[in-house]
Amino acid sequence: MWHKGVPMTQAWVTYAKPDLKERWAELQQRSASDAFEKGAAMASASEGDAVAKIQMALEGPQKILRARTELRETLQKNILKYIAGGHLHGFGYELPRKVSSAPVAIPKAAWAGRCDWTGGALSYRGLEFVDIRLTTNRIRNEILERGNVDTTPTRAPGRPSVKRDIEAAFHGLHEAGEIDPEASQMSHYPKVKRWLELHRPDLEVPPAYISDKTIQKYFAPLFNELKESSKL
Structure with a gap:
């Protein structure tokens, strides 16, 4: 699915609503440097003081740059809404990245972290995802229907x-x-719940509601084995 996705660095424009995408293209065509030259020419012909002339020269380009910034932030916020609503899905590489690493599905919860739209990266509670791409439900469903993704349940029916x-x-x-x-x-149980929240977002039992007793039942054998081996 990663290969079919749009890079995060471009997705906020690619998946924008038509009217907003058109508005963005319009703002990109407007030259801040040309606006500055026009403003400077008007300022030089005015009778104001030096400060007033500088403000007049900068007014045009500042207006363009401010409009770009505001629209860019709106488009990026819209992408986060689409992800939260299940309309877009993110895939990327989790750091540290190795030669054998494969893209992983990024949990919805992770998008509450810090987004680097320029670098196509995401940071959340110590986790780092890079080279992120976004794909739509249509593409995701087409891939699933072709059988390229294993959707076999990981557990038997029942409790x-x-x-x-x-x-x-x-x-x-x-x-x-x-x-x-x-x-x-027990000091590790919060880490377990946090890991499950990020890597198993579709658990039938929300990580926050998994009891310490349940975690201990499956965590203890592995922990004790590690503890014994560390003594050797």
Whole structure:
């Protein structure tokens, strides 16, 4: 899906509403330097003092640049609304990136972080995503219908289980150096919930409602094994 997406650096214009996209193109065609030259010519012909002349010369280009900034912020905020509403989906590489790394789906919660629209990156609670691309529901659904994405349930029907998810959280945190065998198990539970919130946004049981007892049941065996191996 990443290959079919539009780079984040361009997506806020590509997916803009037609009237706003037209407005953006219009503002891009207006030259701030030309506006400055016209303003400077008018200022030189005026009888005001030096400060007034400078203000007159800058008024035109400032108006253009301010309009661009305001519209750009509006378009970027609209993209975040489309993502929150499930109309757009983000994919990118999670840092640290390796040669074997593959693009991952970016959880909706992560978009509450800091967006670098110029660099196409996103930061959220210590996680870093780069080379981000956005795709629409139509493209996403077409890919799913072609069978290019495995949609097989990860658990058998019945009562929801978070065993695999908690185990995945342990391994993910361990690889990131976030598991400390010398610390208590319970001190890691908030990290587990945060990891699940970001990497398992569609859990039937919201991470915030997973009890410490449930986390302990699946986290403890892996933690104890790591603790024992660290003593060797």
